[in-house]
Amino acid sequence: MESEASWKFIADSNVGRLARWLRLLGYDTSFSKDLDDDGILRVALAEGRLVLTRDTHFLRRHLTTSGHVKVLLLRDDRVREQLRQAVQELGLDWRSGRFSRCLECNQPLEERDKEEVRSLVPPYVYKTQKEFARCPDCRRIYWQGTHWQRMQRELEALEMGEG
Ligand SMILES: [Zn+2]
Numbered sequence: 406m407e408s409e410a411s412w413k414f415i416a417d418s419n420v421g422r423l424a425r426w427l428r429l430l431g432y433d434t435s436f437s438k439d440l441d442d443d444g445i446l447r448v449a450l451a452e453g454r455l456v457l458t459r460d461t462h463f464l465r466r467h468l469t470t471s472g473h474v475k476v477l478l479l480r481d482d483r484v485r486e487q488l489r490q491a492v493q494e495l496g497l498d499w500r501s502g503r504f505s506r507c508l509e510c511n512q513p514l515e516e517r518d519k520e521e522v523r524s525l526v527p528p529y530v531y532k533t534q535k536e537f538a539r540c541p542d543c544r545r546i547y548w549q550g551t552h553w554q555r556m557q558r559e560l561e562a563l564e565m566g567e568g
Contacts, residue, residue: 412495415449417442417458422484423491424457428511429556431502435511442466449474457491489563499560504547507540514538514547522546 414434416424424436435454437444442460446468449456455475456463459482468474477494479487492499506513517537525546526537534548547553 412497413452413454414457415445415452415454417445417456417460417463419459420457420479420484420487423479423487425508426484426488426556427457427491427497428506428508429503430497430499431505432497433506433511446474455495457487485559485563492563499563503557503560504538504549504553507543507545507547509545510540510542512540512542515541517546 412432414424414427414432416427416434416436418436418438418440421436421438424434427434433454434457435448435452440448442463445456445458446463446466448454450468450473455477456469457477457479459479461478463469463476464478466474469476477491479490481487481490491497504514515538517539519531519535519537522537522539523531526534526548530548530550534550536548538547539545540547
């Protein structure tokens with residue numbers, strides 16, 4: 406059995422929002438609207454990724470039935486329920502890796518000194534935040550602002566089992 410932290414994912418186009426949440430938790434989650442089912446299975450096999458999908462037909466594909474590719478079939482259309490299911494069934498660690506990965510391009514974030522981002526973030530953010538990180542790919546700057554706090558609250562609600 407692989408350790409929990411070693412999970413890597415590829416999200417089907419019908420669960421794209423879940424991909425962002427898994428990236429938020431620090432999980433390497435690839436997602437592209439341009440891949441068809443064969444493309445998804447190819448990447449999953451080559452990179453050892455578990456397929457996340459709402460489509461049952463993935464379960465009938467040879468690569469899946471033979472055990473070469475693992476699939477998690479999400480039961481619910483709501484992203485929060487999907488995240489809850491993934492956390493429970495795969496035993497995901499949703500505490501340790503938060504905001505270590507770009508939500509847009511899945512790259513690990515690099516920590517940045519406050520001074521380095523001074524000209525890149527709004528003055529209020531510069532004044533009130535201490536820690537910053539940057540995506541080496543899209544160069545987006547991340548900090549623990551209101552968006553982060555909202556997602557944080559969602560995760561806490563998830564932990565307490567609120568619907
Ligand atoms: Zn990025």
